[in-house]
Amino acid sequence: MRAFPLIFLLSAAGAALGAPAKRDGSVAIAWYPNYYSDQFGVDKVSWSKYTTMNYFSVLTANNGEVTISDSDKDLLPKFVSAAHENNVKAILTVGGYGGSKYFSQDCSTDSGRAQFAQNIMALVKQYDLDGIDFDWEFPEQQGADGNTESPQDSANFLKFLQVLRQQDGASDITLSAAVGDRPFVDANGDPMADMSGFAKVFDYVEIMNYDVYGPEYTKVFGPNAPLDSSCAPSGQQGKSAKMAVETWTEAGFPASQLVLGVPAYGYGYKATREQVTGSSAGDSIQLYGSFDGTAPGMAFGSTSPSDGTYEFEGMMEAKFLNDDGSVASGLLSIFDNCSQTPFVYDPTNEILISYDNAQSFKAKGDYINSAGLKGFSIFDAAGDYSDILLDAIRGGVGL
Incomplete structure (x- = not known):
């Protein structure tokens, strides 16, 4: 016999009316921008509407070190404390477009991977973090000027993650990565056909479904963060959330471990x-x-x-x-x-x-729900206004 028949009936009625099904285990994430902390302090985060918050970001450094600036040393403990007071996971993002210079070097040798893993876990313990979010932009692709790269980057990254998971206490933390619309590339520069090894070490990855069109790098104007592009005119049927999810899942990465990255900017x-x-x-x-x-x-x-x-x-x-x-x-x-x-x-x-608005965020939330994705991650927490975007995507997901 069902213990709560009335709740069951109300839920069924909601489904019949088209309400999104409630989601257990979904993540509601945003990246907290440390560079806006003067205007957007940790007290301004709508903590009750998130499950996880990524502190963005600290930079890679030589010899497996991670650069923690003086301002980060002051702000990061406040961030972690505020997150934990609100039962939200506090995750530290390592890297970013301008902070990925040494990923390739730090993951390139057995000794380097071991040192990098030890330093990461030291940070986790020092700041009482719940996990690490890697934002390597990008394995085997230079990204920002000055980044080191190698044809073995993706293979070495997996080896590093496996070493990291073997560290004391690492099995209990969340490991994630901000990733592009396609899987990491192999030694030949092609998207990897088998990402199942990464799925075993990551709890989830956040697909950065934004910056598809932009005035600095495209010849025509178009959507910054398209949900779909298959219906676009010939020649513009490129990157989109649906295409990215299809590509990642075809490479053996489960949809249930994919988080859709969404932008609070245009x-x-x-x-x-x-x-x-x-x-x-x-x-x-x-x-x-x-x-x-x-x-x-x-x-x-x-x-x-x-x-x-x-x-x-x-x-x-x-x-x-x-x-x-x-x-x-x-x-x-x-x-x-x-x-x-x-x-x-x-x-x-x-x-x-x-740009994106409540309607587009609701559509993305609906898609996350229907496709069985893990959840969403907003870049960034400061960009929203009166939680218009956040409330819309939560509603679509069913949170």
């Missing part, structure tokens, strides 16, 4: 009305057009330019969006049903922004 393009709408008097945004350059951007808590990046909250500051997330009057907007992402255009200042 990118701004300088573009004329004709470039955006197809006519000097047009009023309908047409995607994948040319543009003239990078818009100023609006970083968190700042009125200074930020190379085209617009945090979601910065779009309120810049008057593209109202405080409820709706588009400000006098602007053109569209929600692209293929990528499931919005665009807004200011014809006066000739700025087009590809």
Whole structure:
């Protein structure tokens, strides 16, 4: 006999009405940006809405060391304390685009892997961490200028993770990694066909489904974080969340260990009305057009330019969006049903922004739920505004 028939009936009724099924074991994650701590202290995190928070980030260093700056030494204990007070896992991210310089070197030899693993566990114990999130950008691909790389990076990374898991206490911590839309590459530079070895050592990986289009590196404007691209015009059917999940699972990485990375920011393009709408008097945004350059951007808590990046909250500051997330009057907007992402255009200042809103985050949450993924991870915790994005994706996932 069922112990709680009334609860069962209410749940069934909710399902019949189209409500997302409640998810056990899902993760709700964000990266906490240490570089915004003056404006976004740990007290401003909506801790009750997360299961896990990644402190972003500390950098790799020579000889298996990890660079902990003086500011990190002060902030990290406060971060861990706040997380634990709210029953949230405190994870430390190692690396990042500008912090991956020594990953290849540190993982390249038996002695180096052992030293790196010992140093990682020393940090875990020193700061009472619940786990480590590796953000190596990217194995066997240089990433930032100055990064070391080797054709054996992916194989060596797996060896290192296996050594790390054998350290005292390591079986009890969470190990994750921020990864690209495709599996790590092999010695020939091709995506690995078998990622099952990594699935055995990672609790999950976070697919960074963003930066697909951007004014600094693409020739046309398009969605920053498309959910789908198979329905896009020919020639634009590239990266997307669905494609990434399909690629990772085909390589033997279970969907239940995949976390979808989602952005609390978008990118701004300088573009004329004709470039955006197809006519000097047009009023309908047409995607994948040319543009003239990078818009100023609006970083968190700042009125200074930020190379085209617009945090979601910065779009309120810049008057593209109202405080409820709706588009400000006098602007053109569209929600692209293929990528499931919005665009807004200011014809006066000739700025087009590809971003995410509550509707797109809800769609991503629905997909996470239906595809059986582990959960979501927002980059970053400071970029949201009044939890508009966070609440939307939690609702889609069923949290």
